[in-house]
Amino acid sequence: MTDFRGWHVLGASFITAMLMAGATFYSFQHFVTPIEAEFGLARDKVNLGMMAFLLSSAIWAAIVGKSITRVNPRKLAFAGIAAFAAGFVALSFAQSPRQMILLIILPIGFGFTACGPFIANVLTTNWFYKKRGRALGIAAVATSAGGFLVQPIFSYMIYNLGWRAALLYVGLAIALISVLLILRFFISKPEDIGQFPDGETQSIPQTITAANPSLILKNRDFWVIGLACGLLLASDQALLVSLKPFGESLGFTNTQATLIPTVVAGSAIAGKLLIGWMIERFDKRAVFALVCLSNVLFLLAAIFVTNFAVLVTVAAFVGMAIGGIYPVWTGITADTFGRDYFAPAIGMMNIFTVLLAVIAIGFVGASFTANQSYDQAFTIFIPVAIMAAIVMAFVRVKKDS
Secondary structure: OOOOOHHHHHHHHHHHHHHHHHHOOOOHHHHHHHHHHHHOOOHHHHOHHHHHHHHHHHHHHHHHHHHOOOOOHHHHHHHHHHHHHHHHHHHOOOOOHHHHHHHHHHHHHHHHHHHOHHHHHHHHHHHOOOOHHHHHHHHHHHHHHHHHHHHHHHHHHHHHHOHHHHHHHHHHHHHHHHHHHHHHHOOOOHHHHOOOHHHOOOOOOOOOOOOOOOOHHHOHHHHHHHHHHHHHHHHHHHHHOOHHHHHHHOOOOHHHHHHHHHHHHHHHHHHHHHHHHHHOOOOHHHHHHHHHHHHHHHHHHHHHOOOHHHHHHHHHHHOOOOOOHHHHHHHHHHHHHHHHHHHHHHHHHHHHHHHHHHHHHHHHHHHHHHHOOOHHHHHHHHHHHHHHHHHHOOOOOOOOO
C-alpha cells in the first residue's frame, strides 16, 4: 500500500511525547535545588512534586484508557495539550508548594497523559502489528529523546533565566508545536482512512494470549506484567529524579551533573531501538531480564564510581538498555490484550506500576535527607531490579511471534 500513514502518525506522536517527557520526567531534577532554595524545603519534600506527577498521570491513564474507545484520540490530544500548556503557565506564577502540587495533579497530569507517551503508544499499537516491536521501540525513544534534547535546553533556561521564566516559555512552545502536529497527523486507526496495520492491503488476524481480554483485572498476566514492570520502574524513576542531584552531591559542576542524565537519555535512544528490534525476534521475558541486568550494572556504578569521566562512560554504555522497559512492557501488554483492549489494560496497569515508582522516589529522597548520600537507596534498588526479572519470567507469551 502506498502512502501508508502509520509512520506519519508515529512520527507526530513521537514528537509530542518527546516534548512532554523532556519537560517533565527528565527536567524535574533541574528544579530540585531551585525549589529547595526558594521555598526552604528538604529534598524529600521537593520530590513530592514528581510523586504527585506520577500518581496523577497514572490515574489519568486509567481514565483516558477506559474512555479512548468512545472519544477520538485526536480530541483527547487537543484537550491534553491545552491543559498541559495552561498548567505550565500557571506553574510559573505559583506562590506556594501546595499550588504547584495541585497544578501538577490536575492540568499537567491530564495533559501529559492525553497528549504524551501514553497516547503515542495507543496510536502505535493501533497502526502496527507485525512491525509492532520496532514501532513501539521507536515510540519509546521519544522519552529518551526528550531527555537528550529538551532536558538540556530546559536546564540552560532555568540556569540563565530562572525556573519561572523557563516554565512559561517551554509550556507555550510545546503547545504551539503540538497543536500543529495534532491537526495534521493524528489519526486514531488505519481503518478510519481505509488502510490496515503495517500498510497491508487487507486486515491481519491478530493473535492474543488473553482468553477474554475484556476481563482485564481477572487476567493473571495483567498482574504479573504490572508487578514486574512496576518493580523495575521503581528503580528507573528513582534514578531519573536523582541523577543530577546525585552528580552535585559528588561535587560535580552544574554542566557535569547535567551531562550524566543527558548521556543516559542519549544512549537509551539506541537501546530502545535495539530492544524494539529484539522483542520481535526473541522471548520478551529474556529481553526484559537483559534490561533488568543493565539497571543493576548502572546502580553498581553509581555506588562505587566517583570519577566523572568513568561514570559518564558507564552511563553511555549501560544506559543503552535502561528505559528498554517501555517497548517490552507495551509490546507484551499488546500481545496479551490486543489493540482493542491495550489502552484500558495499560491504563489500569499504570496505577499499580506508578504506585511502586512513587514509593521508590519518596524513599530515595528520604534516604538522601537522612544520609546525605544516595548509596543506601541505590543499594536497595539492586535486588528490586533482580526481582522484576524473576516475576516477568512467569508471564505467558505469544507462540506465533
